[in-house]
Amino acid sequence: MAASGHLSKQFFKTFRQFKTFVDGRHFSGTVRTYCSSGRDNSYDLIVIGGGSGGLACAKEAASFGKKVAVLDFVTPSTQGTKWGLGGTCVNVGCIPKKLMHQSALLGQAIKDAKSFGWNIPETSFSWETMAANIQGHVKSLNWGHRVQLKDKDVTYLNAKGSFLDDKTIEALDAKGRKTILKGDKIVIAVGGRPTIPDIPGAKEHVITSDDLFWLKKSPGKTLVVGASYVALECAGFLAGVGLDVTVMVRSIPLRGFDQEMANHVCAYMENHGVKFLYKCQPDHMKKIGTGQIAVQYRNGHNSDEEIEEDYFNTVLMATGRWPETKALCLQNTSVKIDSSTGKIIGGFNNDFEKTSADNIYAIGDILLDRPELTPVAIRAGKLLARRLFEVSHSQMDYASVGTTVFTPLEYGCVGLSEESALHKYGEDGIEVYHSYYKPLEFTVPQRDASQCYIKFICMREGPKKLVGLHYLGPNAGEVIQGFATAFRAGASMSTVMSTVGIHPTCAEEIVKLNITKRSGKDPQVTGC
Numbered sequence: 001m002a003a004s005g006h007l008s009k010q011f012f013k014t015f016r017q018f019k020t021f022v023d024g025r026h027f028s029g030t031v032r033t034y035c036s037s038g039r040d041n042s043y044d045l046i047v048i049g050g051g052s053g054g055l056a057c058a059k060e061a062a063s064f065g066k067k068v069a070v071l072d073f074v075t076p077s078t079q080g081t082k083w084g085l086g087g088t089c090v091n092v093g094c095i096p097k098k099l100m101h102q103s104a105l106l107g108q109a110i111k112d113a114k115s116f117g118w119n120i121p122e123t124s125f126s127w128e129t130m131a132a133n134i135q136g137h138v139k140s141l142n143w144g145h146r147v148q149l150k151d152k153d154v155t156y157l158n159a160k161g162s163f164l165d166d167k168t169i170e171a172l173d174a175k176g177r178k179t180i181l182k183g184d185k186i187v188i189a190v191g192g193r194p195t196i197p198d199i200p201g202a203k204e205h206v207i208t209s210d211d212l213f214w215l216k217k218s219p220g221k222t223l224v225v226g227a228s229y230v231a232l233e234c235a236g237f238l239a240g241v242g243l244d245v246t247v248m249v250r251s252i253p254l255r256g257f258d259q260e261m262a263n264h265v266c267a268y269m270e271n272h273g274v275k276f277l278y279k280c281q282p283d284h285m286k287k288i289g290t291g292q293i294a295v296q297y298r299n300g301h302n303s304d305e306e307i308e309e310d311y312f313n314t315v316l317m318a319t320g321r322w323p324e325t326k327a328l329c330l331q332n333t334s335v336k337i338d339s340s341t342g343k344i345i346g347g348f349n350n351d352f353e354k355t356s357a358d359n360i361y362a363i364g365d366i367l368l369d370r371p372e373l374t375p376v377a378i379r380a381g382k383l384l385a386r387r388l389f390e391v392s393h394s395q396m397d398y399a400s401v402g403t404t405v406f407t408p409l410e411y412g413c414v415g416l417s418e419e420s421a422l423h424k425y426g427e428d429g430i431e432v433y434h435s436y437y438k439p440l441e442f443t444v445p446q447r448d449a450s451q452c453y454i455k456f457i458c459m460r461e462g463p464k465k466l467v468g469l470h471y472l473g474p475n476a477g478e479v480i481q482g483f484a485t486a487f488r489a490g491a492s493m494s495t496v497m498s499t500v501g502i503h504p505t506c507a508e509e510i511v512k513l514n515i516t517k518r519s520g521k522d523p524q525v526t527g528c
Helices: 002-023 052-062 087-092 094-116 127-151 229-240 259-271 374-388 418-425 476-488 493-497
Strands: 042-048 068-071 155-157 159-165 168-173 178-188 192-194 222-225 245-249 275-278 280-287 293-299 307-312 314-317 321-323 360-362 403-405 411-415 430-436 453-459 466-472
Touching: 042 052, 052 068, 052 087, 052 127, 052 178, 052 374, 068 159, 068 178, 087 094, 087 127, 094 127, 094 229, 127 155, 159 178, 178 374, 222 229, 222 307, 229 245, 229 259, 229 403, 245 280, 259 275, 259 411, 259 418, 259 453, 259 466, 293 314, 403 476, 411 476, 418 430, 418 453, 418 466, 453 493, 466 476
Parallel strands: 042 068, 042 178, 068 155, 178 360, 222 245, 222 314, 245 275
Antiparallel strands: 159 168, 168 178, 192 321, 280 293, 293 307, 403 411, 411 466, 430 453, 453 466
């Protein structure tokens, strides 16, 4: 048997060497092409990036009978976390974030339930159970995406793509094997990854959102560094499931969003247990004997910026994201990059997603000056596929895109912030209608509603066309989705005022707005 096994191994080794010779290719042990197995390695479309936008673009192109390949590879985070097909939204973004937010909301609902007559015994929370169930759901989505690609006959390579030239892609898999692909058209949809500032001890000891959603055990007492929407959302649901959470804010919260609303968001979180360190930034981190992380930070409230120190089980760095352009080897192409952001410059030849290279396009978070939102990438990807293969000429409309920040008190908006509207139209050019209101569901359990606030921004003259809506309260995403349609339809404040509300809902408070900031009247809602 031993001799037979040895002959068998020798036979297959000789066969592989012979096949390589017959194919007329020199592989050096690491390079392969589909041609070696009789498969053509040329594609009508190659998509680099298997996130929501890339998958949508690939599947749409395949539905037209085109030969399509998708390359997707997750470089492990600094803490070694990796995941499957589907991109940030599915694995470490929208989906697990909303589910963990829901877990926190259910905790609040249990507290409220007692006031509504439910005799609920003492409860406890298990991070392990929540994490296992959410991670299981995410893995099912990973599998679903692979099945969809197979059903549509899209070639999927779990490999990192980089450019050799404008039409040639090198795909490198986890085992170091290389595949050379040719693409008539190429779409870049690789998105971005969280950044970790160059702070002593940070890279060794901090986690990012890439890690948080895959933790098997509770993060315990947590410091969240940053005040982006990712930072505040994570801080919110961590506090909502009963953890001790501190948010360190260097400058302003929710940069790019309406600042009046952002301050209301933080005030609500602070009133409900989240601690905030304003004008502070970390200076040094190190592990101590207890296993905790000692964080030394500069307190900007002190004139001499004294160094202070606190201890945490987990430090979550949420200070921004950086596009994944470096690994693409774009220097081998004619694609232009914005030097300050690292993002790809699009909009050439009157096509919003077209780069400076004739056959290369970009969609999603990788593209300069575009909303970093999953539905935006999906729609842009579908429309691009239709244009590339002359099914349609429709361009993506990036204006009036609604979004929601899933903080404990949710914040939804569409259109301009008040600051942007003032800058664009001037104080005399706009009117701001606003009100503080109390959701009916908050009344019986006597929940704090001091930050529940709505404002509509419209033009001051004529029919008062809407330019911005901002809503802080329950179910913000559901509320804003409908009003985003009204924005796209060109609705005016007179349209809103003539709309009959659905009683008793929070969204009804929007169509009841009648007090302007300019009037100076009390915007507190007192009744029907």
